[in-house]
Amino acid sequence: MTMRISHKISLTTAMLLIFTRFSIGQADLVQLNKNRVSINQTAMITLGGWALLNVTGSGILMAHESGEKKYFHQMNMYWNIVNLGIAGLGYFGSHTESDSLSLAEAFRAQVNIEKILLLNAGLDLTYITTGLFLLEKRNADKRVKGYGRSLILQGSFLFIFDVALYLINNHNYDKYFDILEDLSLSHDGISLRIKF
Secondary structure (H helix, E strand, O other): OHHHHHHHHHHHHHHHHHHHHHHHHHHHHHHHHHHHHHHHHHHHHHHHHHHHHHHHHHHHHHHHOOHHHHHHHHHHHHHHHHHHHHHHHHHHHHOOOOOOOOHHHHHHHHHHHHHHHHHHHHHHHHHHHHHHHHHHOOOOOHHHHHHHHHHHHHHHHHHHHHHHHHHHHHHHHHHHHHHHOOEEEEOOEEEEOOOO
8 A cells, every 4th residue: 555655656746747847848949939030030130131231332332333333233232132022021921930839840940941041051152153253254344243243242241141040040959959858769658857
C-alpha cells in the first residue's frame, strides 16, 4: 500500500513537472516566433529605408547630372522602387504571421527564411559580378557603365544585408534546439529532461 501511494505521488508530481515544463516550452516557443517576426520586420524597415533614400536621393541627383552619373542614379532609382515594394509587402505580410505556430511550423518557417537569405546572398554576388562585367566591357557607353556601377553598389548593400540578416536569424534558429534538447525519443517512448 505504501508503495502504491508513493508511486501515485511520484506520478502526480511527474505529471505536474511535465505540464509545467510544457507550459514553459510553449512560452519559449511563442517568444521565438515573436523574435523571428520582429527580426524580419526590422529587416524590412531597414530595406525600405535604404530604398527610400536611394529613390529620393537618386531622383534628385539624376535631374542635375549627365552622362555616366545620370545613368548610375537612374538605375539606383529603378532598382530601389522594386526594393521598396518588396520591403512593404514583407513588412505588412509579417503582421499576418501567428505567434502560436507549433514547434514544427515555427522551425519550418525559420529554416525557410534562412534558405531564402542564402539564395539571395548568391544572387547578390551575381549582381556585383554583372556590374563588374559591365564596367570592364570594351566600348561600353556611359549608360552601361553607369548601370554597372549601380549594380555593384546595390548588390554590395544587399549582400551585406542578406548575410547579416542570415546570421541574426541563425542565432534565433539555435534557440529552437534549446527547446528540443529537453525532449528525447527512444523505442520505450518519449522522455522529458527537466532542468531546475
